[in-house]
Amino acid sequence: MLRQALNRPCITQEGLARRINTKKSAISRIENHAEEIKLSTLEKFVHALGKQLTNLDFVNLSSCAKNTGNRMTSQFRKLNFWIVLGVDLLLLVAAHLLAYLIRFDGVIPLEQRANIPAVLAFLLSVKLVLFHLFGVYRGMWRYTSLADLLNILKACVVAGFITLGGILLLNRFEGFSRSVFVLDGLLTFVFIAGFRV
Secondary structure, three states, X not given: OHHHHHOOOOOOHHHHHHHOOOOHHHHHHHHHOHHHOOHHHHHHHHHHOOOOOOOOOOOOHHHHHHHHHHHHHHHHHOHHHHHHHHHHHHHHHHHHHHHHHHHOOOOOOHHHHOHHHHHHHHHXXXXXXXXXHOOOOOOOHHHOOHHHHHHHHHHHXXXXXXXXXXXXXXXXXXXXXXXXXXXXXXXXXXXHHHHHO
């Protein structure tokens, strides 16, 4: 209903934002995630559009889970999602390689080079899954808010702990430099957040 009402040429996101006393980025976020809207916000939208809220239907939680799966499936079909995911992959690889270059002053020792492919495959999969779980891929990246940056930071911290924990359990960091993973976490946050700001 919101998208249909906003598609009319007589109302824009800026106009609607002024009517309900919010920012344009909040309108865009609500348009993209209308299933997460509060009832009070919905009432403001409806009133600002000159409409009236009459009937609300309640849905079983099991059908909500199906809708979440459908939303995820539709998200994977969007071209923008694949572009952002591809750039994120490149940035994650660059962050990890740059962490090694910084740690070893531009020359990565041969014994460390052997670690990179195995760790990088694990690191990329963990980070991408966590980015998805923390909602980094929700919404439009051009409307990144402080909450989105905090989600990126949380995902980077959790990914760092999972990676460090995994390497510690597997081989007690024999042949690995711990500072590379700290640098990787910092560079990942800077690169991923910088790309979205």
